[in-house]
Amino acid sequence: MSNEENTNEGDLDYGRSREVSMWSNSDSCVASRSTSTVDRSSFNIYPKVKQDVDRTAYKQQKYCIVCETQVGKHGITKAKKLCCKFCFNAVCANCSPLTLMHPETHILERVCMTCFYASIEDKMKIAGESDIKQKIEQEIQEKNMIIARKKLCENKISDLEDLLNEKSKQENDLIREIQNCKKKMTSKIDDEEKLKKLSETVKDVREINILEEIQTLERENSDLKEKIERAAAFQASQRSGACCLIQ
Ligand SMILES: [Zn+2]
Ligand SMILES: [Zn+2]
Structure with missing residues (x-):
């Protein structure tokens, strides 16, 4: 020893x-x-x-x-x-x-059992801590994955919302354009009807004028005919008068 x-x-x-x-x-x-x-x-x-x-x-x-x-x-x-x-x-x-x-x-x-149990306690504490740490890390990892998935979903939703907004804007533009076209069409139709009416009026007025002109001309014509007839009668009477004088 x-x-x-x-x-x-x-x-x-x-x-x-x-x-x-x-x-x-x-x-x-x-x-x-x-x-x-x-x-x-x-x-x-x-x-x-x-x-x-x-x-x-x-x-x-x-x-x-x-x-x-x-x-x-x-x-x-x-x-x-x-x-x-x-x-x-x-x-x-x-x-x-x-x-x-x-x-x-x-x-x-x-x-001694005091030292032995103390070492067991230490070991269990370390094991427990590492176990808890591992569990926490695993949980953190899972949470991070959930967060990442959520973010991905949110991004997709945001993209879809953007697309929807864009489409709705385009739709509104189209609706506005259609409304403008309709207005223009209505105004064209109005214009056309106005023109038609105007042309009808013009036509009517012209017809009336022409008719009046014709009537005037006919009147003048008949006056002239009358005058010619009277002149001819006069001429005839003159001729017959001259013959009587010669005889
Ligand atoms: Zn001891
Ligand atoms: Zn003892």
Whole structure:
């Protein structure tokens, strides 16, 4: 035994390389009878080694740090004094049934249940945190996907609305154009009717004028005929008068 491992009572058992470790990397209770050449990677529970503590304090301690049973020389009233190699407190065998990989010695060392549960709690906390983190990240990812899909939909809706507005504008333009055309057509029809009426009036007036002209001309004609007849009669009477004078 080295100096470090020796105690003032000479019966300290570190349990080094002699204990059954229950913890493998699969976290299942696979017992492994470890030796000093255990592969560290096969353990993933690493209790923290308490720093800034008197590593020889257990020598003066007379009670188990976990159950407060008196420890010392193996006897009827006293439990065997052991040392937790992670918190360096005196501990009884009942309260330190396990050994775990020690980060300093790199072999399996006795651990008290307080240190062991603390390491389990740490591990669960870390696992829980990483689990929660993963869940949150997954949720964030899902939310982001939903947001992206929503944005895509919104963009499509906005595009459709733009298209609809454009179409409605075109429709309004067309309606306006049709109305303008109708107005123009109505005004053309009006104009045409006016023209027709005017032309009819002109025609009527002209007919009347022509008729009057004809009548005037006929009157003049008949006057002239009369005059000619009178002249002829006069001429005849003149001729007959001359004959009487000659006879
Ligand atoms: Zn105890
Ligand atoms: Zn401990």
